Amino acid sequence: MTQLPQSTERKMGLVIDLDTCVGCHACVISCKGWNTENYGAPLSDQDAYGGNPSGTFLNRVHSYEVQPADGHAQLIHFPKSCLHCEDAPCVTVCPTGASYKRVEDGIVLVNESDCIGCGLCAWSCPYGARELDMAEGVMKKCTLCVDRIYNENLPEVDRVPSCVRTCPAGARHFGDLGDPDSDVSKLVAERDGMDLMPEMGTKPVNKYLPPRPKDTVEDQIDILAPLLAPVAEEPKGFLGWLDKTLEKI
Amino acid sequence: MHPAPSVIIFTTLSGLGFGLLFFLGLGQPAVTGFVAFVFYAIAYALAVGGLLASTFHLGHPERAWKAFTQWKSSWLSREGVCAVVALLVMGLYALGAVFMGSHWSLLGWIGALFSLATVFTTSMIYTQLKTIPRWNMELTPAMFLSFSLAGGALLSGAEALAPWLLAIAGAIQLAYWAKGDGAFARSGTTLGTATGLGVRGDVRAFEPPHTGTNYLLREFVHVVGRKHAQKLRMIAFALAFVLPLLLILIPASGVVIKHFLVLLAVASHLAGAMVSRWLFFAQAEHVVGLYYGKR
Numbered sequence: 001m002t003q004l005p006q007s008t009e010r011k012m013g014l015v016i017d018l019d020t021c022v023g024c025h026a027c028v029i030s031c032k033g034w035n036t037e038n039y040g041a042p043l044s045d046q047d048a049y050g051g052n053p054s055g056t057f058l059n060r061v062h063s064y065e066v067q068p069a070d071g072h073a074q075l076i077h078f079p080k081s082c083l084h085c086e087d088a089p090c091v092t093v094c095p096t097g098a099s100y101k102r103v104e105d106g107i108v109l110v111n112e113s114d115c116i117g118c119g120l121c122a123w124s125c126p127y128g129a130r131e132l133d134m135a136e137g138v139m140k141k142c143t144l145c146v147d148r149i150y151n152e153n154l155p156e157v158d159r160v161p162s163c164v165r166t167c168p169a170g171a172r173h174f175g176d177l178g179d180p181d182s183d184v185s186k187l188v189a190e191r192d193g194m195d196l197m198p199e200m201g202t203k204p205v206n207k208y209l210p211p212r213p214k215d216t217v218e219d220q221i222d223i224l225a226p227l228l229a230p231v232a233e234e235p236k237g238f239l240g241w242l243d244k245t246l247e248k249i
Numbered sequence: 250m251h252p253a254p255s256v257i258i259f260t261t262l263s264g265l266g267f268g269l270l271f272f273l274g275l276g277q278p279a280v281t282g283f284v285a286f287v288f289y290a291i292a293y294a295l296a297v298g299g300l301l302a303s304t305f306h307l308g309h310p311e312r313a314w315k316a317f318t319q320w321k322s323s324w325l326s327r328e329g330v331c332a333v334v335a336l337l338v339m340g341l342y343a344l345g346a347v348f349m350g351s352h353w354s355l356l357g358w359i360g361a362l363f364s365l366a367t368v369f370t371t372s373m374i375y376t377q378l379k380t381i382p383r384w385n386m387e388l389t390p391a392m393f394l395s396f397s398l399a400g401g402a403l404l405s406g407a408e409a410l411a412p413w414l415l416a417i418a419g420a421i422q423l424a425y426w427a428k429g430d431g432a433f434a435r436s437g438t439t440l441g442t443a444t445g446l447g448v449r450g451d452v453r454a455f456e457p458p459h460t461g462t463n464y465l466l467r468e469f470v471h472v473v474g475r476k477h478a479q480k481l482r483m484i485a486f487a488l489a490f491v492l493p494l495l496l497i498l499i500p501a502s503g504v505v506i507k508h509f510l511v512l513l514a515v516a517s518h519l520a521g522a523m524v525s526r527w528l529f530f531a532q533a534e535h536v537v538g539l540y541y542g543k544r
Contacts (some may be wrong), residue, residue: 003322018446027430029297053461060458062540064440068450073456078444095316101390115314117308119323122468126380128537131464133355137308152271174315194445197536199378199437208445 004091009107011178012144013084014164015187019212020171023077025064027163027172029061031081031142031158034162039078039147040112044135056133057165058082058142076211079172081163082129082142083196083204084108090121090130090141096109099139106205108177113139149174177205250381251471252530255305259369261522263299264393266292267364268401271341274361276352277407285346286371293336300332317535324377328370335363339386358544375529382432383533388425395421396489396522403493403515411497415518419490422525426482431542433534443539469535470543479530520534 035058044102045055048110059081067073084101088108091099099121101107110121115138122130122139130141145161148154158165164172175184184207187193193207233241268474269292273280280288304310317333339360345353372393375384395418404409424540440454493514501507534544 012488025458033401054459054463057458060463062454062458063456064444065453065455066414066446066450074449076446089379092322093325093374095319095323095329096312097315097319115309116312116316118316119306119308119319119326119468120374122465124378124380126443126536128465128469128540132308132468134464139308147332193521196445197442199442200536207399210445210449212427 004101005087005103005243007112008101008103008178009104010176011084011086011107011205012107012149012175013177013184013207014081014144014161014207015173015175015177015193017171017173017182017191017209018076018078019209020169021061021077021079022169022171023061024165024168026059026168027079028061030060030162032057034145034148035140035143036109039143039145040110041133041136041138041140043140044133045238054134056131056140057130058131058140060128068167071216074211074214077193079090079163080129080196081206082108082144083127083202083206084144086203086205087201089124089200089202091226093120093124095120101154107144107173109143109146110139110141115139126202128196129185144174153220170224177207209233250530250533250535251468252527253306255302257523257526257530259299259303260393261299261396261526262302264368264371264397264538265404265519265522266295266297266299266398267332267335267367267402268397269404270296270335270364270401271398272405272407273346273400274357274359274364276354276357279352281346281350282424283347283350285343288405289339289343289347292339296332296336306504310477324370324373328374331363331367331370335360335367338363349475362456365394368393379436380536381533382436382438382536383429384529385436386425386428386432388421388428391421392425395524397491400515400518400522403497403511403518406511408497411415412494415490415494419486422486422489422542429532436536438536438539440539440542443536454540457541465537466541466543469530470541471539472543475532476530478532481524485521485528487490487521488517489517489525492517492521521530 006099041044043154057078061077062080064076064078065073067098068075084106088101091101091108096116098111106204117132117137119132122132130139133140149159151159160174164174167240173187175182177184188207191209193209195204210241216227273288273292279355304313316326316329320330338356342353342360343354345351369390376389379385399414399418402414439447440452444452446452456457494512496510499510501510538544
């Protein structure tokens with residue numbers, strides 16, 4: 001059913017800390033690994049070992065340079081996957097009912113046996129979160145690792161999305177963003193978590209924590225500076241003669 | 250956007266076919282017998298051929314029937330429903346005209362209405378997308394409908410109406426181009442809002458996620474051919490509107506010459522519509538390109 005639910009019981013989602021992300025792409029690899037071997041059609045690659053490789057990924061890490069009005073430029077690594085929007089345009093455009101948002105946890109999923117691969121949901125997504133798999137002909141997207149988070153066969157520590165479990169920097173957090181008392185909600189409140197493209201009206205559940213301001217070195221007293229004044233002595237001997245001679249020419 | 254030939258062929262041919270069905274449903278021309286058969290054969294070949302072409306870009310065409318189920322929320326689904334209703338109703342109406350020599354006008358009116366509704370729902374598939382500001386305008390359905398009506402009037406031989414409808418469609422086309430050129434800037438979406446980092450300074454895409462290309466870039470970032478956009482616009486406008494207008498306004502005597510000129514006008518209009526539709530896709534910029542530092 002491609003009508004969106006009025007509200008969802010929980011709003012499961014990710015909080016991504018742009019201050020902490022080191023851009024190692026480990027989340028990209030673990031996502032591809034887990035989601036190729038488990039839920040749904042595998043994430044295929046085309047020409048993987050050839051001259052023009054390309055493939056399906058549910059999570060990609062971009063890197064951006066931000067140049068403030070004054071001060072140094074900053075490099076910010078930027079992981080991006082499905083934001084599990086409350087007002088998800090990808091769900092309502094689907095003609096077959098393959099694309100849906102779950103009432104119990106707000107996760108946006110694709111029923112692959114109903115997907116006709118028309119691509120319209122990917123057209124409607126401003127974030128580039130959906131990719132049509134070239135081998136399978138169906139739309140792939142982040143499932144929040146729906147086959148991990150409720151999986152009682154896994155140790156409890158592993159019942160989080162693969163990207164969150166893998167991140168070596170602790171830049172990715174998973175939880176219920178609909179519950180104001182959850183750890184992720186507190187984190188968002190404390191760090192001014194933000195929405196991507198709020199003007200699109202999609203109301204993303206996933207939040208991004210902006211990088212913390214950089215330290216500045218102005219007004220610092222450098223006690224070593226007087227001792228490190230450059231020593232510029234006049235050259236002597238042959239070099240002195242050469243210097244004087246060349247000056248005269 | 251990637252200008253997929255299947256979608257360009259689909260929207261232009263089916264637009265023309267449903268435009269012709271609209272006029273036939275209204276009894277213009279009120280043909281019967283073999284002449285009616287020829288008219289309906291042309292209309293159905295265009296409309297059904299276009300619809301079939303649209304299934305070529307699907308990943309799973311065999312499941313296309315499922316697309317009729319979500320008419321409550323999806324414009325693509327509504328388009329499918331409208332198209333099938335229009336074709337069935339107009340099929341019945343055509344049976345009356347071809348074999349019984351009678352026009353069941355109520356049926357014709359309903360068929361005409363659903364024929365126009367099909368074109369409208371097609372246009373809404375594009376218009377609804379906030380992600381593509383150039384499409385997200387009221388002028389998009391206006392353009393699709395005016396093209397369909399002008400083409401339908403030409404094909405059905407509505408001599409009095411065709412010049413006016415061509416002129417209106419031409420004016421809407423110019424307005425669409427003029428307004429569309431500033432649409433992305435007006436949408437307010439930039440790399441700054443896309444990353445949320447715009448408040449901190451100038452944001453520049455430094456490194457893409459992968460060295461190679463991907464589905465998103467192939468589908469949404471199409472820059473080849475944009476540099477010839479102005480020339481192609483002139484070609485589209487001349488072929489779709491100017492030449493057909495001249496051809497049908499030439500005072501000609503004799504049925505054969507007249508039919509030949511109308512045929513030329515239709516061919517020219519269709520070629521122009523295809524160039525225009527190619528530009529419609531090729532010039533459309535999806536906001537996701539911003540994440541890649543592209544448009």
